[in-house]
Amino acid sequence: MPDWSEQAPGVYARRYAELDLTVGLVVGSERCLVIDTRGSRGQGEELAAAVREVTHLPPVIVLTHAHFDHAFGAASLKAAFGDCPIWAHTGCRDALAERAESDRREWTDRYRREGEHALADDLAATPIAAPTRTFDRATRLDLGGRTVDLVHPGPGHTDHDVIAVAGNVVFAGDLVEHAPGGSFTEESFGPDTHLAAWPTTLEHVLAHRPRVVVPGHGDPVDAAFVARARADLRTLADLQSGVRAGTLTLSAAVDSAPLPPEACRAALS
Numbered sequence: 615m616p617d618w619s620e621q622a623p624g625v626y627a628r629r630y631a632e633l634d635l636t637v638g639l640v641v642g643s644e645r646c647l648v649i650d651t652r653g654s655r656g657q658g659e660e661l662a663a664a665v666r667e668v669t670h671l672p673p674v675i676v677l678t679h680a681h682f683d684h685a686f687g688a689a690s691l692k693a694a695f696g697d698c699p700i701w702a703h704t705g706c707r708d709a710l711a712e713r714a715e716s717d718r719r720e721w722t723d724r725y726r727r728e729g730e731h732a733l734a735d736d737l738a739a740t741p742i743a744a745p746t747r748t749f750d751r752a753t754r755l756d757l758g759g760r761t762v763d764l765v766h767p768g769p770g771h772t773d774h775d776v777i778a779v780a781g782n783v784v785f786a787g788d789l790v791e792h793a794p795g796g797s798f799t800e801e802s803f804g805p806d807t808h809l810a811a812w813p814t815t816l817e818h819v820l821a822h823r824p825r826v827v828v829p830g831h832g833d834p835v836d837a838a839f840v841a842r843a844r845a846d847l848r849t850l851a852d853l854q855s856g857v858r859a860g861t862l863t864l865s866a867a868v869d870s871a872p873l874p875p876e877a878c879r880a881a882l883s
């Protein structure tokens with residue numbers, strides 16, 4: 615099992631082997647904030663126990679976006695912690711209501727194809743907890759002795775990504791990913807991705823002047839890493855414009871793109 619790594623006093627990240635997912639924890643004097651919940655009933659139960667190793671303060675939860683690997687552990691945290699508030703962007707609440715079941719089916723099937731039957735069974739039996747508090751642009755949480763800003767910096771990985779700003783540590787969800795040896799993977803780009811807007815959204819993330827950025831997958835990074843990711847996304851968005859305008863073929867675009875071919879194809883298609 616992974617351990618919490620302290621990024622600043624009372625500000626923790628925890629990186630898992632499963633999907634290389636990274637979650638966060640910020641501890642105030644009266645409450646703690648759990649950032650993302652892992653992807654199933656069992657995974658949520660494990661995370662609840664891990665939070666209790668650090669603090670027994672009442673928790674508040676925030677979902678960075680609606681994808682199952684970040685949001686589906688919420689019901690287990692709620693069961694473990696009592697009726698704690700679950701914060702999310704309004705669009706995250708709507709996306710969970712519309713797409714959680716198809717997300718569940720897609721990944722249950724995928725886990726079964728890959729022979730991961732325990733993961734598939736766990737995901738199939740996972741209840742979905744809807745966000746209980748929503749916002750559209752930003753909101754400030756008072757944890758006692760410290761505040762955390764929840765901000766929607768614009769569309770990118772989805773249309774409802776939320777970052778959590780805890781002093782000079784920013785939890786960025788899947789707006790930033792840190793794959794081994796690189797940044798984005800083919801999983802970073804889906805039908806709900808807004809590639810053209812994503813670079814500007816990362817500028818808004820960098821405007822918070824983070825010392826550490828905790829990605830949705832992988833180890834924490836610095837602002838320079840995020841600036842390089844923004845440049846790569848800008849290049850991809852320009853290539854996508856060329857493909858859509860018919861001035862560039864998809865294979866030529868993939869050949870000149872700054873990410874591995876599978877990731878480029880996912881981004882450009």
Ligand SMILES: [Zn+2]
Pocket residue numbers: 679681771788
């Ligand atoms: Zn995601």
